[in-house]
Amino acid sequence: MLPTESTRIPRRRWRIAWLLGIGVLVNYFDRVNLSVSKEALTVSFGITAVTFGWLSGAYSFTYAALQLPIGVILDKFGIRRVGRLSTFLWSIASFAAAISSGLTGLFGARLLLGVGEASTFPANAKAIGSWFPPEERSFATSINDSAAKFSSALGVPLLGMILIGLGWRWSFVATGVISFAYFLLFWAVYRDPLHDPHLTETELAYIAGKPAAELASTPRPPTPSFTSLLRQRKVWGLFLGFGAYNYTFYLLLTWLPSYLFASMKMSQMQSFLYTGFPWVVATITDLAVGGWLTDSLIQRGFNPNRVRKTILVTGMTFGLGIFGAAYTHSTLTALIWISISIGGVSAAAPIGWSIPSLIAPRASVGTVGGIANFASQISAICAPVLTGYIFQATHSFAWAFAVAAAYIVVGIFGYTVLMGPIEQMDLDSA
Numbered sequence: 462m463l464p465t466e467s468t469r470i471p472r473r474r475w476r477i478a479w480l481l482g483i484g485v486l487v488n489y490f491d492r493v494n495l496s497v498s499k500e501a502l503t504v505s506f507g508i509t510a511v512t513f514g515w516l517s518g519a520y521s522f523t524y525a526a527l528q529l530p531i532g533v534i535l536d537k538f539g540i541r542r543v544g545r546l547s548t549f550l551w552s553i554a555s556f557a558a559a560i561s562s563g564l565t566g567l568f569g570a571r572l573l574l575g576v577g578e579a580s581t582f583p584a585n586a587k588a589i590g591s592w593f594p595p596e597e598r599s600f601a602t603s604i605n606d607s608a609a610k611f612s613s614a615l616g617v618p619l620l621g622m623i624l625i626g627l628g629w630r631w632s633f634v635a636t637g638v639i640s641f642a643y644f645l646l647f648w649a650v651y652r653d654p655l656h657d658p659h660l661t662e663t664e665l666a667y668i669a670g671k672p673a674a675e676l677a678s679t680p681r682p683p684t685p686s687f688t689s690l691l692r693q694r695k696v697w698g699l700f701l702g703f704g705a706y707n708y709t710f711y712l713l714l715t716w717l718p719s720y721l722f723a724s725m726k727m728s729q730m731q732s733f734l735y736t737g738f739p740w741v742v743a744t745i746t747d748l749a750v751g752g753w754l755t756d757s758l759i760q761r762g763f764n765p766n767r768v769r770k771t772i773l774v775t776g777m778t779f780g781l782g783i784f785g786a787a788y789t790h791s792t793l794t795a796l797i798w799i800s801i802s803i804g805g806v807s808a809a810a811p812i813g814w815s816i817p818s819l820i821a822p823r824a825s826v827g828t829v830g831g832i833a834n835f836a837s838q839i840s841a842i843c844a845p846v847l848t849g850y851i852f853q854a855t856h857s858f859a860w861a862f863a864v865a866a867a868y869i870v871v872g873i874f875g876y877t878v879l880m881g882p883i884e885q886m887d888l889d890s891a
Contacts, residue, residue: 471664473657474592474601480650481585481605484548487643488581489612489714490620490636491555491574492520496715497620497733500722501629506564514849517715518842519568523575525838531580532831533687536824540584540591541651547584548644551577555637559630582814583830590818590826591654594668596759598818599769603752603811610743610807613714613736621733685825695820696829698880700836702777703813705872706806707837709780709865711844713739713803720858725792735796742800743807751776751811766882773812777873779805784866787859806869812883820886840868 495502495517502508508516535543554574561567585605593601623632654660654668690696717739721732750772758768782805785798813833821829848861 470667471661473660473664474597474654474668477588477592477651478601478604480647481588482608484608484643484647485581485585485605486608486612486615487636487639488551488578489609490616490639491551491578493613493616493714494555494558494620494632494636495520495571496718497617497624498629498632499719501624502567505629506567508564509849510853511846511849512564513719514715514846516564516568516571517845517849519571520575520578521711521838521841523572524579525575525835525842527576527579528583528831528835528838529687530831532583532828535580535584535587535827535831539653540588541653541656543580544584544651545644545648547577547580548640548647549577552637552640552644553577555633555640559633559637582834583817583827586814586817586830587827588651589815590823592668595765595819597756598815599755599759599811600748600752602814603748606810606814607744607747607752607807609710610740610747610803612740613717614740614744615737617718617736617740618733621730625730685822687828690821690825690829690832693886695880695886696832698875698878699813699816699820699829699833701875701879702773702872703833704836704840705777705868705870705875706780706810706813706840708840708844708868709783709802709806711841712783712848712861712865713799715845716848716852716858716861717799721792721795723852724858725795727792735792738796739800739803742804746776746804746808747810750808755812766884769812769815769883770876773809773876774873776805776807776809776812777869777876779808780869781805781866783862783869787862816880816883819883820880822885 499508499513502513502516531543551574554570554577557573558567558570561570586602589598589601589605620632620635623635652658654665718732718736721727721735725732725735727735755768755772759765780802782798782801783803785801786795789795789798814830817830817833818826844865847864848858851861851864852858
């Protein structure tokens with residue numbers, strides 16, 4: 462039977478949301494570790510700004526290459542099996558970076574990290590779609606998405622202290638140990654809803670919007686072809702929006718400590734500490750606006766499409782604030798503009814990640830999530846590499862920030878003009 466208003470709904474589904482959030486936190490410790498280590502790697506291996514840009518993008522080469530097939534793999538083999546293999550691989554990659562004897566080994570470790578972490582966000586989008594009803598997905602998504610921001614606020618200072626105290630290799634050992642611990646936790650905890658022995662029929666019915674017995678007997682719907690999904694305007698709108706968001710995100714993820722060190726003339730430790738401020742703002746807006754506010758308004762009866770589109774587009778518009786940091790010489794002004802920018806796109810991010818489960822047929826959520834994340838990882842490659850070239854040529858970050866702002870305009874176009882209403886695609890009429 463379906464739960465009524467007086468029925469107390471158990472909350473086991475939130476255990477999964479927090480599990481995924483911990484995974485993203487650990488995931489991004491691995492990613493930001495390289496930006497923390499830039500100056501130390503310059504001493505150890507004599508790298509230039511351009512080399513660092515390519516090294517920062519190396520992770521995303523394999524990550525991006527796997528985004529289109531990983532969605533299909535997730536839809537075929539499931540989150541649990543793919544997730545176990547992925548978490549094991551990314552822990553091995555951190556240990557490999559720690560023992561690398563030169564740039565070749567470090568590049569190889571970053572490429573392996575991209576393989577291991579490739580399934581994370583498409584899998585999380587699919588898991589949230591399976592474990593939560595639509596009116597709770599934004600906050601559930603914001604828990605794991607905000608962890609990507611909080612990892613920089615927490616991880617950059619902590620890894621910076623390990624690096625300064627013990628050396629850059631030990632900072633990679635630390636992330637390897639944390640990653641392996643998460644591999645064990647994921648192995649023990651994650652199950653799909655129908656296979657979780659502790660999930661009650663009441664909660665399962667609440668998640669699915671239908672009685673548990675009916676859900677178990679519902680035949681699996683046909684899976685749309687990959688090419689039919691690529692023909693959808695909504696998918697291309699999501700593609701551009703994701704790409705624009707992640708360009709700004711990765712520019713700041715990989716270069717913000719170096720920007721504060723080189724342009725604002727901070728010490729290395731100061732750059733690590735001040736880097737945390739914009740990411741704290743991003744964590745708050747991700748959870749409070751993109752997550753809690755979105756679901757709260759929808760649960761109070763506001764039009765779901767209008768709520769999601771308003772917060773999505775408004776957040777991306779605030780992302781244009783990165784251009785405000787382009788020419789300032791004031792540390793405070795720069796941090797304010799950067800916080801406005803990353804806070805805005807972070808408020809939009811949980812909605813962006815909930816979109817695949819809202820517009821795609823149930824059997825294709827992983828595939829659509831993979832397509833969207835492929836766009837974001839093309840940006841994750843281009844942002845650090847292009848920024849490296851721009852900085853080496855101009856000795857300034859002004860043009861790098863301007864490029865990010867221009868791409869955000871393209872992303873807003875994708876979300877508003879191409880994607881249209883956030884509702885399931887009508888593949889038959891298309």
